[in-house]
Amino acid sequence: xxDTSRERILSRIRAAVDRAQDVPPPERDYLITHTSDDPxxxxxxxxxxxxxxxxxxxxxxxxxxxxxxxxxxxxxxxRSIVVPDAVPDSWLSACAIARHRDEGPLTPAVLDTxxxxxxxxxxxxxxxGTIVLDGGPDQGRRALTLIPDLHICVVRAPxxxxxxxxxxxxLLSPSAPLTWISGPxxxxxxxxxxxxxxxxxxxxxxxxLDGVA
Amino acid sequence: xxxxxxxxxxxxxAAEEAVHNTTLRANLRHAxxxxxxxxxxxxxxxxxxxxxxxxxxxIKDHTLRHLDRYLIQLEAAVTEAGGTVHWAADxxxxxxxxxxxxxxxxxxxxxxxxxxxxxxxxxNEALAAEGITAxxxxxxxxxxxxxxxxxxxxxxPAIHRNxxxxxxxxxxxxxxxxxxxPHGLTDxxxxxxxxxxxxxxxxxxxxxxxxxxxxxxxxETGTLVVVESEGNGRMCLTLPRTLISVVxxxxxxxxxxxxxxxxxxxxxxxxAERMNPYTSLWTGTTDDDGPRDFHLILLDNGRTxxxxxxVGRQALRCIRCSACxxxxxxxxxxxxxxxxSVYPGPIGxxxxxxxxxxxxxxxxxxxxxSTLCGACYEVCPVAIDIPDVLLHLRxxxxxxxxxxxxxxxxxxxASGWVLRHPxxxxxxxxxxxxxxxxxxRRPPGSGAWTTSRELPDVPTQxxxxxxxxxxx
Numbered sequence: 252x253x254d255t256s257r258e259r260i261l262s263r264i265r266a267a268v269d270r271a272q273d274v275p276p277p278e279r280d281y282l283i284t285h286t287s288d289d290p291x292x293x294x295x296x297x298x299x300x301x302x303x304x305x306x307x308x309x310x311x312x313x314x315x316x317x318x319x320x321x322x323x324x325x326x327x328x329x330r331s332i333v334v335p336d337a338v339p340d341s342w343l344s345a346c347a348i349a350r351h352r353d354e355g356p357l358t359p360a361v362l363d364t365x366x367x368x369x370x371x372x373x374x375x376x377x378x379x380g381t382i383v384l385d386g387g388p389d390q391g392r393r394a395l396t397l398i399p400d401l402h403i404c405v406v407r408a409p410x411x412x413x414x415x416x417x418x419x420x421x422l423l424s425p426s427a428p429l430t431w432i433s434g435p436x437x438x439x440x441x442x443x444x445x446x447x448x449x450x451x452x453x454x455x456x457x458x459x460l461d462g463v464a
Numbered sequence: 465x466x467x468x469x470x471x472x473x474x475x476x477x478a479a480e481e482a483v484h485n486t487t488l489r490a491n492l493r494h495a496x497x498x499x500x501x502x503x504x505x506x507x508x509x510x511x512x513x514x515x516x517x518x519x520x521x522x523i524k525d526h527t528l529r530h531l532d533r534y535l536i537q538l539e540a541a542v543t544e545a546g547g548t549v550h551w552a553a554d555x556x557x558x559x560x561x562x563x564x565x566x567x568x569x570x571x572x573x574x575x576x577x578x579x580x581x582x583x584x585x586x587x588n589e590a591l592a593a594e595g596i597t598a599x600x601x602x603x604x605x606x607x608x609x610x611x612x613x614x615x616x617x618x619x620x621p622a623i624h625r626n627x628x629x630x631x632x633x634x635x636x637x638x639x640x641x642x643x644x645x646p647h648g649l650t651d652x653x654x655x656x657x658x659x660x661x662x663x664x665x666x667x668x669x670x671x672x673x674x675x676x677x678x679x680x681x682x683x684e685t686g687t688l689v690v691v692e693s694e695g696n697g698r699m700c701l702t703l704p705r706t707l708i709s710v711v712x713x714x715x716x717x718x719x720x721x722x723x724x725x726x727x728x729x730x731x732x733x734x735x736a737e738r739m740n741p742y743t744s745l746w747t748g749t750t751d752d753d754g755p756r757d758f759h760l761i762l763l764d765n766g767r768t769x770x771x772x773x774x775v776g777r778q779a780l781r782c783i784r785c786s787a788c789x790x791x792x793x794x795x796x797x798x799x800x801x802x803x804x805s806v807y808p809g810p811i812g813x814x815x816x817x818x819x820x821x822x823x824x825x826x827x828x829x830x831x832x833x834s835t836l837c838g839a840c841y842e843v844c845p846v847a848i849d850i851p852d853v854l855l856h857l858r859x860x861x862x863x864x865x866x867x868x869x870x871x872x873x874x875x876x877x878a879s880g881w882v883l884r885h886p887x888x889x890x891x892x893x894x895x896x897x898x899x900x901x902x903x904x905r906r907p908p909g910s911g912a913w914t915t916s917r918e919l920p921d922v923p924t925q926x927x928x929x930x931x932x933x934x935x936x
Binding site: 256257259260261263264265267268271272273274275276277278279280281282285287300303304356359360363376378379380381386392393394397416417420421424425426427428429430431432433434435436437438439440441442443446448449450451452 | 491493495498499509510511512515516518519522523525526528529530531532535536545551552553557559566601602603604607620622625627630653654656657660661664667668669682685687693694695696698702703713718719721722723724725727728732735737738739740741742743744745746747750752753754762764768769771772774926
């Protein structure tokens with residue numbers, strides 16, 4: 252049946268536009284970015300826009316990173332964490348927390364018992380306040396950053412920050428599963444009151460790791 | 465389209481009931497005004513908005529003109545990436561394909577991401593008839609499902625419900641579908657969202673089959689895109705072993721780069737955010753991450769009829785942002801249910817009668833569900849000239865006739881003759897003024913048009929007489 256429908260739909264489309272004028276590909280006279288490409292300003296804009304949608308943003312130098320991660324996990328009373336393979340051990344060197352690597356791999360039911368996840372990212376977009384995950388070795392499978400309630404994401408600044416969506420897309424591979432995250436899970440379905448945390452992580456903490464080229 | 469909507473009264477009758485529901489009107493007014501103001505602010509942040517809007521229009525028009533070519537390219541790319549592509553000419557066929565795919569997995573439950581296309585084809589009802597339960601996982605869709613209700617807004621399907629109504633629905637109904645709502649549930653949105661989280665998480669964790677729609681499909685790469693806020697989309701797209709996506713053929717865009725336009729215009733137009741919290745993009749299947757089986761069902765269901773209409777085809781540019789609903793004075797007062805379709809508001813008024821045809825009373829009445837104020841066109845991120853299509857469809861409906869329209873055509877023909885004969889016109893006006901006490905309050909005729917409109921008072925003097933006395 253499906254093959255028949257394929258031909259039927261395609262021939263209906265051809266008949267429908269048969270006499271229509273040709274329409275050339277679009278002109279793209281919109282802007283490639285709405286901000287300067289200054290790395291310092293971009294990092295500040297990313298911080299502002301992420302905070303605007305209630306992500307918690309920190310800035311830290313590489314030496315301060317393990318201490319900050321330990322402090323944030325303690326602040327959320329996290330007792331266990333899952334870490335993708337390529338996240339350096341040193342990032343968790345200042346805390347004694349039960350840590351899981353994604354071996355097996357971990358089932359959704361096991362992930363549901365884990366309090367937190369710590370990842371890197373593929374890149375971040377300043378204008379929209381977005382971090383992008385592409386399943387790279389420091390980010391892991393999509394389920395890791397979805398099921399635990401607290402997601403801590405480290406962004407190397409300025410190296411991983413771009414200004415805009417048009418700058419981000421050419422850097423990403425369509426063949427990788429991509430997850431764009433702009434603030435924690437949220438709903439506005441009840442009287443348009445924004446509530447954080449329905450199904451994804453209810454808390455998103457982004458750490459801008461400064462001075463990493 | 466969905467059987468649930470058949471037999472709906474025409475728009476004026478359905479709207480009349482809605483405008484007398486003061487709770488509904490208050491809920492709608494609050495919601496549409498809030499989001500309207502936010503949207504304007506989000507759009508004003510982008511100085512190139514008009515250029516983005518124009519590019520979006522051009523991309524969509526170009527795609528529609530060459531849709532056959534892009535669908536074939538899309539099919540090849542999805543297949544290459546490990547997915548399976550199916551083609552469905554109508555709702556029955558699409559539902560049949562989904563039901564067979566689900567049955568092949570041996571499962572009797574599926575989790576769903578909110579999808580206009582699956583609502584349009586009545587998928588949940590079709591699956592239920594096959595012994596398969598579909599769980600809606602978007603919070604608003606859950607509210608609609610628990611209430612045995614119908615969606616009334618594209619983006620916020622439960623916009624017509626306030627927090628007190630939602631609280632009692634959750635308390636009464638959740639237990640019948642799975643985990644019951646916690647005792648002592650309050651009507652605070654945070655509490656209600658938490659109850660939904662607990663209720664649905666047990667479903668996500670055991671789900672083996674997920675069903676979605678998609679916001680965009682990229683022909684060049686075979687990538688599908690779903691934008692959402694809650695994370696229920698990520699759950700359904702990631703955790704099940706089998707993913708089935710039902711997508712209208714018009715959701716195609718040619719290139720990866722085209723996403724740069726729509727990922728800027730869609731969030732700002734719909735939720736008034738710079739970007740929605742979650743955007744998922746996937747291409748076929750990925751080893752060790754996400755579903756092992758991916759099926760894409762390309763849905764026609766009337767879309768090629770829309771494409772065949774020179775003026776009306778621009779409705780297929782729609783990216784379902786719902787900005788037109790939020791600015792529409794008619795939608796604000798009548799509510800989404802009055803439109804009798806899953807596509808309410810101005811876009812519904814032009815899309816539904818084209819998808820379904822104008823044979824029924826409700827469909828024939830939809831092009832009249834507008835004041836033609838043009839606000840919908842102003843906010844549309846792909847520049848659909850909704851008022852123009854409304855007028856075009858009105859013309860088509862008048863052509864096809866029907867009791868009311870025969871009178872309308874006769875009246876128009878008569879007035880044309882009178883207007884072409886100035887002496888007759890002058891006499892007619894004099895006569896009208898002289899006999900004003902005898903005029904009925906309502907225009908004669910039996911249609912909905914006449915019962916919902918009152919005649920203005922006829923002035924005491926004809927305009928010609930007044931002009932002669934005062935301006936000569």
